[in-house]
Amino acid sequence: MLFCPQCSNLLLIENEGGQTFFCQTCPYMYNIHSRHTTRKLLQRKEVDDVLGGAAAWENVDSTEVTCPKCEHERAYFMQIQIRSADEPMSIFYKCCNENCQHQWREG
Template sequence: MHFCPSCTNLLLVECGAGQGGESCLVCQTCPYMYPISRPFVARTVLKRKEVDDVLGGDKAWANVDSIETQCPKCRHQRAYFMQIQLRSADEPMTIFYRCCNPECKYNWKEN
C-alpha cells in the first residue's frame, strides 16, 4: 500500500493515466499522481500480536471461589468459577469454570 504524501490518503493504481499511457499511482482526493516506470514489489512481514488470555491467565484464578460441579474432561467434582461481563449490561454475566484438579485445569464456560 502506498499513501499520498500531501493528503495521506491511499493511492490507487490507474492504467494509462500518466503521460504516454503509463500506469500511475493516483490519489482520489487531490491531484497527486506518481508515474510507475518499472514493476516494483514490496513485501512487509507483519508481526503477529500475542494472543491475550481473556480470563487473565493463572493470576486471575488465584483468589476465586470454588463450587461443586463436574469437570467435563476429567469428571472431578469441584471447580473454580469466575463471572465476567462480556456483553452489554442488559445481558447476563458469563460464568467461567476451571477444574480444581491440578493435573487437569480444564477451562469451560456455562452455556
C-alpha cells in the same frame, strides 16, 4: 499504498497506456517504471487471559461437574459479574484434570 506528496490522498493505479499512480483530487501522476512491492511482517500481540491468567485460579473451590472435553467429574469454578447488575452472574469452570485444563462458562 502510496500517498500523494502534494495533497496526501491515496494514489490509485491507472492501467491504460502503461501503469501510472494518479491522485483523484490533484493532477499529480507518477509513472511506474518497475514492479513496486514492499512487505512488512507484523508482530502479533500476546493475548491476555480475560479472567486474570493462572493466578485467578489459585484459590478457587471445586465442584462436581462433568468436563465437556474429557468427561472428568470435577472442575474449579468462579462466579463473575460480566453483564449489568440486573443480569445473573456467569460461572466459569476449569477442569481439575491436569492433562485437560479445559475452560468453559455457563450463563
